[in-house]
Every structure is written in C-alpha cells, then in structure tokens.
Amino acid sequence: xxxxxxxxxxxxxxxxxxxxxxxxxxxxxxxxxxxxxxxxxxxxxxxxxxxxxxxxxxxxxxxxxxxxxxxxxxxxxxxxxxxxxxxxxxxxxxxxxxxxxxxxxxxxxxxxxxxxxxxxxxxxxxxxxxxxxxxxxxxxxxxxxxxxxx
Amino acid sequence: xxxxxxxxxxxxxxxxxxxxxxxxxxxxxxxxxxxxxxxxxxxxxxxxxxxxxxxxxxxxxxxxxxxxxxxxxxxxxxxxxxxxxxxxxxxxxxxxxxxxxxxxxxxxxxxxxxxxxxxxxxxxxxxxxxxxxxxxxxxxxxxxxxxxxxxxxxxxxxxxxxxxxxxxxxxxxxxxxxxxxxxxxxxxxxxxxxxxxxxxxxxxxxxxxxxxxxxxxxxxxxxxxx
Numbered sequence: 001x002x003x004x005x006x007x008x009x010x011x012x013x014x015x016x017x018x019x020x021x022x023x024x025x026x027x028x029x030x031x032x033x034x035x036x037x038x039x040x041x042x043x044x045x046x047x048x049x050x051x052x053x054x055x056x057x058x059x060x061x062x063x064x065x066x067x068x069x070x071x072x073x074x075x076x077x078x079x080x081x082x083x084x085x086x087x088x089x090x091x092x093x094x095x096x097x098x099x100x101x102x103x104x105x106x107x108x109x110x111x112x113x114x115x116x117x118x119x120x121x122x123x124x125x126x127x128x129x130x131x132x133x134x135x136x137x138x139x140x141x142x143x144x145x146x147x148x149x150x
Numbered sequence: 151x152x153x154x155x156x157x158x159x160x161x162x163x164x165x166x167x168x169x170x171x172x173x174x175x176x177x178x179x180x181x182x183x184x185x186x187x188x189x190x191x192x193x194x195x196x197x198x199x200x201x202x203x204x205x206x207x208x209x210x211x212x213x214x215x216x217x218x219x220x221x222x223x224x225x226x227x228x229x230x231x232x233x234x235x236x237x238x239x240x241x242x243x244x245x246x247x248x249x250x251x252x253x254x255x256x257x258x259x260x261x262x263x264x265x266x267x268x269x270x271x272x273x274x275x276x277x278x279x280x281x282x283x284x285x286x287x288x289x290x291x292x293x294x295x296x297x298x299x300x301x302x303x304x305x306x307x308x309x310x311x312x313x314x315x316x317x318x319x320x321x322x323x324x325x326x327x328x329x330x331x332x333x334x335x336x337x338x339x340x341x342x343x344x345x346x347x348x349x350x351x352x353x354x355x356x357x358x359x360x361x362x363x364x365x366x367x368x369x370x371x372x373x374x375x376x
Contacts (some may be wrong), residue, residue, distance in 0.1 A: 067160055070159060070160050070163040070164070071159075071163045071166075074163050074164065074166075074167040075167070077167070078269075078289075078291055078296075079170075079171055079291045079294075080291055080294050082167065082168070082171055083171070083294070097168060101164075101165045101168035101169055102168050102169065102171050102172045103172065104169065104172070126161070129160075129161055129164040129165070129168075132164060132168075133160065133164060
C-alpha cells in the first residue's frame with residue numbers, strides 16, 4: 001500500500017486505478033516471493049504452467065462429471081473454504097482468478113497487470129477454475145455433500 | 151458426456167462464487183489507519199499539484215480499502231480480533247436488510263439458533279432482544295472469523311443483530327456509556343447507529359436507524375431478565 005502511495009507519481013489520469021493498484025500489489029508480492037525463494041530453492045514463477053498442465057491432464061473431464069448441481073454445492077462452501085482452496089493454487093493461477101473473477105477486471109486489464117497475453121489470461125482463468133473445483137470437490141466429498149461415483 | 155452448456159454452467163457457477171468473495175465485508179480499520187498515516191506523511195505541495203493528484207489519490211484510497219483487503223485474504227493472517235468498524239457494521243446492516251443470498255428465514259430465536267448452529271457448530275447463543283421479531287439469519291465471515299447476523303423487526307424498523315465471540319470481533323472506538331447499569335459502546339455511520347454489549351465472552355451489536363439508547367435497551371432488557 002505504501003508502495004502505491006510512493007508510486008503515485010507514476011499514475012496517469014485516465015488509467016484504470018484498480019488495475020494500476022493491482023499491478024503494484026502483484027509486483028510487491030513477486031518481489032517478496034523472489035526474495036524468499038532466493039533463500040530457499042530457485043523456482044521460476046512461470047514454471048507452474050508445465051506442472052499444472054500435467055495436473056490438469058490427469059484430472060480434467062473426470063471430476064467435473066460429478067458436479068450434479070454446481071451452484072448448490074459451491075454455495076455450501078464458506079468464504080474460508082474458498083480462500084483455503086485458492087491458497088493451494090499456483091501463484092499466477094491464483095492471481096489470475098483474483099483479478100478476473102474476484103476483482104472483476106476484464107481479460108485485457110488482467111493481462112496488463114500480469115504482463116502476459118490476453119489469451120494466456122483466459123486459459124489460466126479457465127484452468128484455474130477447474131483446479132479450484134477439483135480442490136473443492138474433494139472437500140465436498142469429505143463432507144458428504146456429494147456422492148463418490150466410480 | 152457433459153455438454154458445452156453444462157461446462158458453461160460450471161464455469162459461471164465458479165465465477166459467481168468467486169465474485170462473492172469480493173462482497174464479503176472486511177475489516178478495513180487497520181488499513182484506514184495506515185492509509186491516513188501515509189497520506190499525512192505526504193509532504194505539502196503547491197496547491198496546483200495537490201489539486202492535480204487529489205482525485206486519483208482519493209480513488210486509490212477507495213480502491214485500497216476494497217482491493218487490498220481482498221489481497222489480504224491471500225497474503226495476511228492475524229490472530230488479533232477484527233475491529234467491527236462502523237463501516238463494517240453499516241455494510242452488514244445494508245446487506246442483511248437487503249436480503250442477501252445467504253439469508254435464511256426464521257420465526258424466532260430458537261429457529262435462528264438452530265439454523266446458525268448447523269452452519270457454525272460452536273456459535274454463541276443468540277440473545278432474544280425485547281419485543282423484536284426474528285426475520286432471517288445468516289453466518290458471515292470477516293477475515294476468516296465467523297459471525298452470526300440476524301435481521302430483526304421492531305415496530306416496522308429493521309435492526310441487524312451481529313453476534314460474535316469476543317476474541318474474534320471487537321467493537322471500534324466509540325462512546326462508552328450505560329443503560330440499566332449495562333455498559334455498552336455506541337457509534338454510528340451516517341444514519342446507521344450501532345451499540346455493542348458484551349456478555350460471557352460474546353459481543354453483540356444491534357445496528358439500525360433507531361436511536362442508540364433504544365437499541366441498547368433492547369439488549370439490556372433481555373440480559374436483565376435472562
């Protein structure tokens with residue numbers, strides 16, 4: 001937040017304030033992440049694409065068949081459950097969902113914040129929602145909200 | 151095989167559930183204080199420069215209070231009680247009286263306690279404010295802390311009752327006073343008045359457009375007789 005205050009001079013009239021702010025928040029987060037990782041293991045921030053691509057290939061098309069009433073099941077989850085599930089997602093997927101679905105930026109705005117192509121935002125958002133449902137389905141099954149299907 | 155329609159429905163349901171995270175009331179008191187401090191720290195500038203930046207600065211302040219708290223869901227955790235600011239309570243009041251999507255119709259305090267308990271196993275018992283009609287209830291989360299919200303009606307006026315464990319939600323700074331020897335804290339946001347009383351580790355707020363004293367008496371009468 002203080003970075004945003006200090007960077008006020010970089011704000012240009014006509015710019016989407018929310019997008020500008022989210023860009024600063026994201027860069028601050030990445031700076032912190034990089035600093036932590038440099039003390040531990042060096043992991044590229046964009047390496048999740050390969051990892052999660054494998055995860056998606058392993059699960060997509062199977063779990064979604066089990067959502068008989070997605071609105072009802074999703075409504076049963078408390079915000080805390082949603083946040084916990086979001087926290088298990090890779091950082092850039094989580095940021096994409098934060099910007100597109102929670103903060104309601106359009107794809108182009110999110111692309112500018114994340115500094116990636118619009119198409120990548122769309123695919124990450126789609127993939128992220130699937131991954132989120134994957135996590136939530138596991139919880140829903142544990143709580144007996146959905147039946148396990150063979 | 152699922153159809154494209156069903157996949158679209160899944161996507162829309164997921165998006166809608168995520169979007170609701172942005173409407174969850176958040177305690178912004180700490181951010182407000184930090185922001186005020188930061189803005190106070192901005193060095194005085196020529197008038198033209200102040201005017202030039204005031205609008206975007208105000209915009210940033212507004213967005214900070216919304217977006218940074220959402221970001222806080224991802225980045226920050228804290229065990230200290232959340233402060234029930236006047237903004238937070240007024241927001242809850244407007245949401246509850248507006249018939250939020252999670253509102254469950256109830257007939258009395260017993261049915262409200264039952265509904266709350268099914269969603270929050272360790273929920274504190276709801277008080278039964280004098281002369282009030284129970285309309286609906288819901289369980290909310292504020293920075294991961296559960297709170298119970300109940301819509302009450304008193305002589306045609308809507309009153310929102312917010313109940314939380316004292317370790318989770320604490321009143322903001324306000325005027326400390328008493329009614330019928332019961333101490334309470336009072337504060338307000340615009341036309342919305344709010345009073346907070348504490349009993350047995352539970353904080354109870356009554357929020358509405360009724361005068362402070364009247365709100366406080368609703369609780370003090372109930373706690374005097376129970």
